Amino acid sequence: MKKYTFSKEERLCSKRLIDDLFHNGSSFVVYPFRLMYRNTSETLPSKAQAIISVSKRRFKHAVTRNRLKRLLRECYRLEKPFFYDNLSDYSLHLLLAIQYIGKEELPFVELHAKMKILLEKLSHELASSNLGKRD
Template sequence: MMERHRFPKEERLCSKRLIERLFHHGSSFFIYPYRVTFLRVDGLNPKVQVLLSAAKRRFPHAVQRNRLKRRMREAYRLQKNGLLFPALEKHPYGLALAIQYVGDGKPDYGHMYRQMAEVMKKLQRENP
């Protein structure tokens, strides 16, 4: 059966309280062009909630930031089922996740896609 590559609203991190906890108590790592901050959360439903962002300081035009976030969302959406979700199925906790684009210049989607795969693999290793 074919997997559905969706990114529903429930998987988006919107809770201000949880976002604050994520940035104050979460762990982070860097895989260019992404800075990833994550926090294990008990009883999180769905198992992973994601926040995607691009800095206004680096990309002053909203068009640039929106394009970056759209590309990040697409790279995440296409890879989450194969790499991230299977690793978390056997655990009682979920992940709150913030992925920030910190690269410079015009990003290449192919590079963003490959680096997002590296992010997913590192998250698998960090959460055995």
Template structure:
């Protein structure tokens, strides 16, 4: 079933889980994003991934710009996430992911859409290689 929604259960909001993610998680960069991920047991069984987005107030002093960057990222994620969800469901795995926007300018949506697709491919590859370890 394809669903293009982005519900509350899919949003990474648990302070404890976010702290664990940054302390123990693995990271990689796909400019303009820095991606931190961690295999985790999530409270919502319906969704295999919880994701959070952030943008630096140092790069974007105006809240309206930070919110726009995060909104564009969430939209690109929402449209393409099913690819990763299907892969993780097939392996009965769950993942916590955090995307940090690192560029100093707001990139156009098509660029972000393409970068999120690269990120999803990379997450699929990295979660699929060591079944016993993750």
């Protein structure tokens, strides 16, 4: 049975790890998302820790930003078990930053489809890069 959760242990909260991710991480774009990722040598409580952000510059109202973040967390929560299945082949501890870079608010169905594509692309990137070395 798959666990469709997004617990505290899976959220990226450490200021030091966030700085490390944004200074030394790799990134790519699957519109309307930008994903920054980094393999860390530290042992994390889960396979990946994620942070989700929506730009204040693009969405002035906190209500809109909070709604988008809630939708993105839900999309990630639903796709995470399949992503973790792909990660299970590797002994990786990933830091992820999912940024919403779209100019308008998209419907949930579209966001969910794009999140699925985003995490599949990340799995392919990890498999093809030296990060994805098998132990």
